[in-house]
Amino acid sequence: MLVIGIAGGSGSGKTTVVQAITEHLKEKVVVIPQDSYYKDSSYLPIEERQQVNFDHPDSIDFALLNRQLYELKNGKTIEQPVYSYLTCSRSATETVTVRPADVIIIEGILIFTCAELRNQMDIKIFVDADDDDRLMRVMARDILERGKTVETVIERYTKTVKPMYLQFIEPSKRYADIIIPQGGHNKVAIDIISATIEKALHTTQE
Numbered sequence: 001m002l003v004i005g006i007a008g009g010s011g012s013g014k015t016t017v018v019q020a021i022t023e024h025l026k027e028k029v030v031v032i033p034q035d036s037y038y039k040d041s042s043y044l045p046i047e048e049r050q051q052v053n054f055d056h057p058d059s060i061d062f063a064l065l066n067r068q069l070y071e072l073k074n075g076k077t078i079e080q081p082v083y084s085y086l087t088c089s090r091s092a093t094e095t096v097t098v099r100p101a102d103v104i105i106i107e108g109i110l111i112f113t114c115a116e117l118r119n120q121m122d123i124k125i126f127v128d129a130d131d132d133d134r135l136m137r138v139m140a141r142d143i144l145e146r147g148k149t150v151e152t153v154i155e156r157y158t159k160t161v162k163p164m165y166l167q168f169i170e171p172s173k174r175y176a177d178i179i180i181p182q183g184g185h186n187k188v189a190i191d192i193i194s195a196t197i198e199k200a201l202h203t204t205q206e
Contacts, residue, residue, distance in 0.1 A: 001073060001100070001101075001102060001103070001104065002102070002103050002104070002122045002123065002197065002200055002201055003069065003073065003103075003104045003106065003120055003121045003122050003123075004021075004103060004104070004105045004106070004121065004122065004123045004124075004125065004197065005105075005106045005107075005111050005112065005117070005118065005121040005123070005124045005125065006018055006105060006106070006107045006111075006125045006127060007107075007108065007109060007110070007111050007112045007124070007125070007126050007127070007169070007172060007173075007176070008109065008126055008127030008128060008129070008169070008183075009109060009129065009134050009161075009165045009169050009170070010055070010109055010134060010137075010138050010161055010165070011129070011133070011134035011135065011136070011137030011138040011141065012127045012128065012129040012134055012137075012183050012184075013127050013129055013137075013180075013183025013184025013185065014107055014108075014109075014127045014184070015107070015184070016183070016184025016185075017125070017127050017180060017183075017184050017190055017193075018031055018105055018107050020184070020187075020190045020194070021105065021190065021193065021194050021197065022105070024194040024197075024198075025102075025103055025194070025197065025198070027101075028101060028102040028103050028201070029101055029102070029103040029104070029105060030072075030098055030099070030100075030101040030103075030104055030105070031105045031107060032065070032068075032069065032072075032080065032098065032104060032105065032106045032107070033107050033108060034060060034065070034106065034107060034108020034109065034110060034111050035083060035085075035108060036080050036081050036082065036083050036096070037060055037061045037062070037064055037065045037081060037083070038052075038054065038059055038060060038061070038083045038090070039059060039060070039061050039090075040083075040089055040090035041088045041089055042087070042088075042089035042090070042092075044088075046087075046088075049087070049088035049089070050088065052088055053160055053164065054160075055109065055110070055160055055161055055164030055165070055168070055169075056110075056164055056168070057110050057113045057114065057168060059110075060108075060110055060114075061081075062114045062116070062117060064081070065106075065114075065117065066114070066116050066117055066120065068080065068098075069104065069106065069117070069120050070120065072098065072100050072104055073100075073104070073120070075100050076100070077097060077098065077099045077100070078097075078098050079095035079096070079097060079098075080095060080096040080097075080098050081095060081096075082094045082095060082096060102201055103197065103201060106121065109165075109169050110168060110169065110172075112124060112126070112172035112173075112175045112176070113168050113169075113172050118175055122200070123177055123178070123196075123197070123200070124175055124176045124177045124178070125176060125177070125178045125179075125180060125193065126172075126173045126175075126176035126178070126179045126180070127180045127183055127184065128173070128179055128180060128181050128182075128183065129181075129182065129183035131162070133183065134183075135157055138153065138157060138161065139153045139154070139157075142156075178193060180193070
């Protein structure tokens, strides 16, 4: 079993890289998104929930993420939480059943900020991208998928996303074994990484 961490700023192209690797490895891989492990904010009034800083490490339930990753590595099935950006809360009744696989991909902007989580990873990949490109992708995603307005997206990017990137995410790049420039558009890098993963997987199974 291999555990691969894929980090990078919001809109860097992490999802594109994950999808490419997943398509290459087929049924051998499961993906654990950091976003499923945001702490529940349902106890707060809706106005306060909207102010949650999703780009700060304190917003992530790393204790649960570490525990469930450990369980997967030990052959156990987990019940992954379901988090809604629209309500800023974790579902009290719904979970996603995740079974162990040959390759486990942990994906998220803050995953390299947690030493315990990093220590569970075999390969750490940082997806790098130009700030302007990331902003455009964040705007498109938040408007289409999360019901935000252009004004709120720009305000959040300026006040939260960019400062948190500079404080926490960009510095975590130093923990990466591999850095992919040009985000998810770098097909050469993605092909090389996919081949490297397959080789490493073959070695661990011998």
